[in-house]
Amino acid sequence: MELLIAVMVGVLVATGAYLMLARNVLRFLFGMILISNAANLIIFVSGRLTPASPPLIPEGADAPLVEVANALPQALVLTAIVIGFGLFAFALTLVYRGYQSLGTLMSDEMRVAEPKGEADQ
Amino acid sequence: MTWYLAAPIVIPFVTAIMAFLFRNGPEGRWISVIGSAALLLASALLMREVLAEGVVAGQMGTWAAPFGITLVADLLSAVMVVITGITALAVAVYALADIDARKEQLGYHALFQVLLAGVVGSFLTGDIFNLYVWFEVMLISSFGLLILGGSREQLDGGIKYVTLNLVSTILFLSAIGLLYGMTGTLNMADLHLAIQEVENQGLVVVVAMMFMVAFGVKAAVFPLFFWLPASYHTPSIAVSAIFAGLLTKVGVYALIRMFTLIFTVDTAYTHTVLLWVAGATMVTGVLGAAAMNDFRRILSFHIVSQIGYMILGLALFTPLALMGAVFYLVHHIIVKANLFLVAGVARRIAGSTELSQIGGLYKFAPLLGVLFLIPAFSLAGFPPLSGFWAKYIVVKAALDLEAWWIAGIALAVGLLTIFSMTKIWGSAFWKPHPEGLEPKLSSLPLRTRAALLSPIAGLAILTCVIGFFPEPFVQFAERSAEQLLDPTEYVEAVLGEGALEPDATAGGLAQLEVGE
Numbered sequence: 261m262e263l264l265i266a267v268m269v270g271v272l273v274a275t276g277a278y279l280m281l282a283r284n285v286l287r288f289l290f291g292m293i294l295i296s297n298a299a300n301l302i303i304f305v306s307g308r309l310t311p312a313s314p315p316l317i318p319e320g321a322d323a324p325l326v327e328v329a330n331a332l333p334q335a336l337v338l339t340a341i342v343i344g345f346g347l348f349a350f351a352l353t354l355v356y357r358g359y360q361s362l363g364t365l366m367s368d369e370m371r372v373a374e375p376k377g378e379a380d381q
Numbered sequence: 382m383t384w385y386l387a388a389p390i391v392i393p394f395v396t397a398i399m400a401f402l403f404r405n406g407p408e409g410r411w412i413s414v415i416g417s418a419a420l421l422l423a424s425a426l427l428m429r430e431v432l433a434e435g436v437v438a439g440q441m442g443t444w445a446a447p448f449g450i451t452l453v454a455d456l457l458s459a460v461m462v463v464i465t466g467i468t469a470l471a472v473a474v475y476a477l478a479d480i481d482a483r484k485e486q487l488g489y490h491a492l493f494q495v496l497l498a499g500v501v502g503s504f505l506t507g508d509i510f511n512l513y514v515w516f517e518v519m520l521i522s523s524f525g526l527l528i529l530g531g532s533r534e535q536l537d538g539g540i541k542y543v544t545l546n547l548v549s550t551i552l553f554l555s556a557i558g559l560l561y562g563m564t565g566t567l568n569m570a571d572l573h574l575a576i577q578e579v580e581n582q583g584l585v586v587v588v589a590m591m592f593m594v595a596f597g598v599k600a601a602v603f604p605l606f607f608w609l610p611a612s613y614h615t616p617s618i619a620v621s622a623i624f625a626g627l628l629t630k631v632g633v634y635a636l637i638r639m640f641t642l643i644f645t646v647d648t649a650y651t652h653t654v655l656l657w658v659a660g661a662t663m664v665t666g667v668l669g670a671a672a673m674n675d676f677r678r679i680l681s682f683h684i685v686s687q688i689g690y691m692i693l694g695l696a697l698f699t700p701l702a703l704m705g706a707v708f709y710l711v712h713h714i715i716v717k718a719n720l721f722l723v724a725g726v727a728r729r730i731a732g733s734t735e736l737s738q739i740g741g742l743y744k745f746a747p748l749l750g751v752l753f754l755i756p757a758f759s760l761a762g763f764p765p766l767s768g769f770w771a772k773y774i775v776v777k778a779a780l781d782l783e784a785w786w787i788a789g790i791a792l793a794v795g796l797l798t799i800f801s802m803t804k805i806w807g808s809a810f811w812k813p814h815p816e817g818l819e820p821k822l823s824s825l826p827l828r829t830r831a832a833l834l835s836p837i838a839g840l841a842i843l844t845c846v847i848g849f850f851p852e853p854f855v856q857f858a859e860r861s862a863e864q865l866l867d868p869t870e871y872v873e874a875v876l877g878e879g880a881l882e883p884d885a886t887a888g889g890l891a892q893l894e895v896g897e
Contacts (some may be wrong), residue, residue: 280548285540292547299555306562333561336510340554343517347550350524351543357528358536372537373615375673 265305283366285355289348298343300337303345307333382438385430388454389422389501391463392416393469395492404486410477413490417473418814420497424459431459436864436874438507446507446875447488447568453507455871456861457707461504461634464711467843468626468718469497471836475722476619478832484529484617491527496522496623503631507875508555510567512635516553516599520546523628524638526610527618538612544606549598559642560846570875572643573868582646589644589651596639599632600796602692603661605683610669613684614677614734618725621677626718630710633691637706640695641865648698655696660790663689667797676724676734676809679801680717683760686794687713693791694775697782702861705774712759712847719756723749726833727809729822736805741814745821749827750810752834755841757805759848761798767847770855 272294279291307330315331317324359365363370396416403409430437436455440446454462471737480489499519506512528539561567563584564575579585594605601609609629613621636655644651666686673679691713694706724734724747731739743750759766761775772795779788814820822830847854864870872880 270489285544288544292544292551296547296551296554299551299558302555303558303561306558310563332567334557336557336561339510339514343514346521347547350521351547354524354528354536354539354543358540361531361533361536367540369735370537370540373534373611374537375675375678 261309262305265301265309267306269298269301272301283364283368285358285367285370288367289351289355292351293344293348296340296348300340300344303333303336303340383437383441383452385423385427386437386439386454386505386644387441389420389427389466390452390498390505392420392423393498393501395510396420397491397498399492400494401488404488404491409485409490409664410473410480413476413493414470414473416494417466417469417497420501421463421470424462424466424501426728427454428459428463430454431456436870438874439524446877447566447571450511451507451570451875452505453570453871453875454481454505455864455874456857457634457637457865458504460711460857461630462501465497465500465504465627466835467840468714471718471722471840472619472623472626472765474832475622475725475836478829481621487529489526489529489617492522492525493619493623496526496627496748500627500631504634507569508567509560509569509572513550513553513557516631516635517550519631520550520626521595523624525805527616529616529620532615538615542608545598545605545815549595549605552591552598553595553843556588556595559588559591568875569638569642570868570872570880572688573872574876574880576643576646582722586647586650589640589647590654591646592639593636593651593654594636596632597658599629600688600692601629601632601685602658602688603665604847605684606662607686609685610673610678610681613681614675618721618728622721622725625680625721626714629684629688630714633688633695633706633710636692637695637865641703642868642871652696654693654782654785659689659696660787661689662686662692663790667794667801670801671797671804672738673801676727676736676739676805677721679805680720680724680739683798683801684717686798687717687760689794690772690775690791693787694778695774697778697784699774699778699782700859700862700866701774701781702778703865704858705778705802706854707861707865708774708858709771711854711858712771712844715843715847716756716759716768719837719844720753720760722833722837722840723753723756725881726813726822726837727753728757729833730822730824731814732816732818733811736808738815739809739820740812741810741818742820743810744813745819748822748834752837752841753806753810755844757802759844761802762795763799765843765848767851769848770851774855774858786882 276291276294279287310329312327312329315328400409400412431454438451441450499515502515524543527542528535544641563579566572566575598605637827666682670679670682691706691709694702699864728734733739759768760770776788
C-alpha cells in the first residue's frame with residue numbers, strides 16, 4: 261500500500277512539474293494543484309498506513325484497546341487541504357483578474373511591473 | 382500563566398475583527414493604531430518576562446508537549462515580537478494618511494492586522510506544523526494587501542508573488558510530512574532530540590535542504606528571490622514598508638530556528654551551502670540595486686542584499702556570527718521599513734518614485750533629506766549608526782574564522798550599497814526637479830504631514846539610539862546567540878526538566894515505534 265501511494269506521489273509530482281514548466285500561468289496553477297495533492301499524500305503516508313480500526317477509545321478506557329490508525333496525519337492533511345483550497349481559489353481568481361486587465365495568460369508577456377527594457381521601446 | 386504568550390497573537394486578531402466592522406468610517410484606522418499600540422505593549426510585557434525568567438513556554442489547551450501545540454518565547458522570538466510591534470505601530474500611524482477611503486472599505490486595516498498576527502504567530506510557535514499554519518495566515522493576508530486596489534501593476538506583480546510563494550508553501554508542507562515520517566513528532570524541541578535518533582542521517586540532510594529551499598524562497602535568498610523585486614514596488618507605500626520590514630525576516634527567523642535547533646547534525650554540509658548562498662545573495666542583490674532607477678525598486682533589491690548578511694551570520698555558526706545575525710535582523714527591520722516610508726513621502730510631494738522624474742527634495746524639503754540620510758547611511762554601514770555595528774560584528778566573525786573571501790565580499794557589498802544610496806540622493810534630492818516643481822513638505826496638510834513624518838522620525842531616532850548606545854543591544858544579541866547555540870534551556874522549557882537526560886528517549890510517537 262505504501263509503495264502504491266509512493267508511486268502515485270511520484271506520478272503526481274512528475275505531471276505537476278511538467279505542467280509548471282509551461283509559460284501559461286493557468287497550466288502552472290494546475291500543475292501546482294497536483295503537486296499540492298502529492299504533498300498531502302506524503303503527509304498521509306508518513307503517518308504509516310495500517311489496516312486498523314478508527315482511532316476511537318471505548319468508554320471507560322484511557323487508551324485504545326486494539327491497534328488503531330494514526331489520527332494525527334489525518335488531522336494535518338485535513339488542515340492542509342482546507343488551506344490549499346483557500347489559496348488556490350484565491351490564485352485562480354487572481355489569474356482570472358490578471359487575464360481581464362493584462363489581456364494575457366503568458367508569463368513572458370506580463371511585463372507591466374517590470375522595468376522598461378530594450379524590447380519594450 | 383501563559384496569557385503573555387497568547388496576547389501578542391490574540392490582540393491583532395481582535396483588532397482585525399473590530400477594524401473590519403468599522404471599515405466604512407474613520408474609526409477603522411484608529412482601531413488599527415490602538416491595536417498596534419496594544420500589540421507593542423503586550424510584546425514589551427513578554428520581553429520583560431523572558432528577560433526575567435529565561436525561555437518561557439506555554440502549552441495551548443493544556444495538552445502536554447509534545448502532543449499539543451506549544452508556544453515558546455526565547456530571547457530571539459521575544460525581540461522579533463517587540464520589533465514587529467514597533468514596525469506595526471509606525472506603519473499603522475503612517476497608514477492614517479497613506480491609505481485612501483476606498484482601500485479602507487476593501488478591508489485594508491483588517492488584512493494588515495491579520496498579517497501581524499501571522500508574523501507574531503510564526504515567531505512564537507514551537508510546533509512545526511503550527512508554523513506552517515502561521516505562514517499561511519501571513520501569506521494569504523499579504524496576497525490581499527499586495528493586490529488591494531487592483532491596478533495593472535499590482536496584478537502583474539501579484540501573480541508572480543503568489544505563484545512563487547505557493548511553490549515554497551508546498552515544499553514546506555512536503556518537508557514537514559517527510560520529517561514527521563522519520564521522527565514521529567512535530568514539536569520543535571522534541572524534534573531536536575528525535576532527529577539525533579534517526580538512523581539514516583543522509584535523509585535528514587535531504588529534508589533539511591527542502592526546508593532550506595522553502596524558507597529560502599520566503600527569505601528571498603539567491604537564487605530564489607525573483608518574486609521580491611517583481612512585486613514590492615507595486616502596492617501602497619504602507620504595505621511595501623511592512624512587507625519590506627517583516628515578511629522576508631520571518632523567513633530568515635525560520636531558517637535560524639531550524640538550522641540552530643533541529644538541523645545541526647551535519648553542519649559541515651548544510652552551513653557551507655548557506656555560506657555560498659549568503660555570498661551570492663549579497664552580491665546579486667546589490668548589483669541588481671545598482672542597475673535600477675526607481676526609488677522603491679532599488680530598496681527592494683537592497684532587501685535581498687541585506688538578507689545575505691543575516692544568512693552569513695547563520696552560516697558561519699559561531700557565537701559571534703549568530704550574535705551578528707540577531708543584531709542585523711533587529712537593525713534591518715527598522716531601517717528598511719523606514720526607507721520605504723521615506724520613499725512614500727518623496728512620492729507624495731514630488732509626484733513619483735521613478736528617479737528620473739523627481740528631484741529638488743534637498744532644496745525644498747531638507748528635513749526629509751535628514752530623515753533619509755539616517756536610515757540610508759545606517760543601511761550602508763556608516764559609523765556610528767546601527768548598521769555599522771551589525772556589519773562590524775558579522776565581518777569580525779568571518780575574519781575570526783579566516784574566511785577572507787566572504788569577509789571581502791561583505792565589505793565590498795557595503796561599498797556598493799553606498800553607491801546606490803548616493804544614486805538616490807543625487808537624483809531625488811540634489812538634482813532640480815525635471816518639471817520645475819517645488820516639492821515642499823508644507824504643501825501637505827498639517828495632519829497628513831504629522832501622520833507621515835512622525836513614524837519616520839521615530840524609527841530614525843531608534844536607529845540612532847541603537848547606533849550611539851549599542852552596548853545593551855549587543856549584550857542582548859550575545860545572550861540570544863548563546864541560547865540559540867545551546868538549546869538546552871529551550872528544550873527544557875518545552876518538555877520539562879530532565880528531558881535531555883540520557884535515559885529519557887525521544888518522546889511522542891518515536892518512542893512508540895521503538896517499542897513496536
